[in-house]
Amino acid sequence: MSISTDHTQLQRQLYLLGYSHALPSDGVVLVSTLLKDLQASLDRVKELEASTVRLEREERTTRLGHDKAKGELHALRTENNSLRAEVLGHSREADRLRRESRADQYRLSKVADDLRMANLQLKAESAELSRSLGDCQRRCEARLSELDPRGKIPRMTVNRPFDVSRLQTHKTQVQPAIVDLVDLSSRRISALEHEIEHLEDKLSTSGVELKAAQMEVKERDLELMRMNSEYERMNPAQDVGDSQVPRLTDQVDYLHERAEALEKEAKDQREQFAKEKEDLHRRWVAAENDRVAAGDASWWRQAV
Numbered sequence: 001m002s003i004s005t006d007h008t009q010l011q012r013q014l015y016l017l018g019y020s021h022a023l024p025s026d027g028v029v030l031v032s033t034l035l036k037d038l039q040a041s042l043d044r045v046k047e048l049e050a051s052t053v054r055l056e057r058e059e060r061t062t063r064l065g066h067d068k069a070k071g072e073l074h075a076l077r078t079e080n081n082s083l084r085a086e087v088l089g090h091s092r093e094a095d096r097l098r099r100e101s102r103a104d105q106y107r108l109s110k111v112a113d114d115l116r117m118a119n120l121q122l123k124a125e126s127a128e129l130s131r132s133l134g135d136c137q138r139r140c141e142a143r144l145s146e147l148d149p150r151g152k153i154p155r156m157t158v159n160r161p162f163d164v165s166r167l168q169t170h171k172t173q174v175q176p177a178i179v180d181l182v183d184l185s186s187r188r189i190s191a192l193e194h195e196i197e198h199l200e201d202k203l204s205t206s207g208v209e210l211k212a213a214q215m216e217v218k219e220r221d222l223e224l225m226r227m228n229s230e231y232e233r234m235n236p237a238q239d240v241g242d243s244q245v246p247r248l249t250d251q252v253d254y255l256h257e258r259a260e261a262l263e264k265e266a267k268d269q270r271e272q273f274a275k276e277k278e279d280l281h282r283r284w285v286a287a288e289n290d291r292v293a294a295g296d297a298s299w300w301r302q303a304v
Helices: 003-017 023-145 182-236 239-303
Strands: none
Touching: 003 023, 023 182, 023 239
């Protein structure tokens, strides 16, 4: 009874599948096994189709995330390049301010040397005028004693520095501008010192901004490294070499720009050194000439 029932069910199943031939009684077990295997295969095909749909959906989601991460990486690389350019600009500005500060310091040292020389000349002229005034007073006393033998006019005593601007009859009259030279030079030195302080403050501010920009670039580099590692993890293995090319290109460009900036700074320093050396030689020659001229004038006064 059971065999007949199985035979009938298998015959019905074969008929539903399109097989209208009669089923022999000795093939019931084989056909039943084949139908079970076919059903299992169909179930497996359905599972694979569902898994394929799920994998395609995950692949689309991953591709969207990959494109988004790639866009963020490109934006970060562009921002990093702009920050590096800004750091180079700050470096050039700091170098320019440093060169200007050195030039101003050198110019101030020249002004101070000139003022010291002018001060020495004024002291020498003041001493010469004081000696001339003493000679005039002695000659006046001698002349008055000859004209008025009854009494000697007491000699004038000068208790304050002699004002060379009041000497009108002396043939070596000094211009009023020379008298005010020390005061004017002091004001110029004070103004230049304020200017140097302003430049030093500006240089310090630029240094702080440069350090902040360098720190920001360092943080951006770390972020780029993280994004690159994530990008390489999400990419296939063959795309890893391609992803490193833009980063290496940016690094090469940055190194070229930095090398050019260092070469320019070294060239400027060599030119500044040559200029200072030439100016020191010229000042030394002028000082030697002044010393020789002063020695000749002293010998001439002693001879007279």
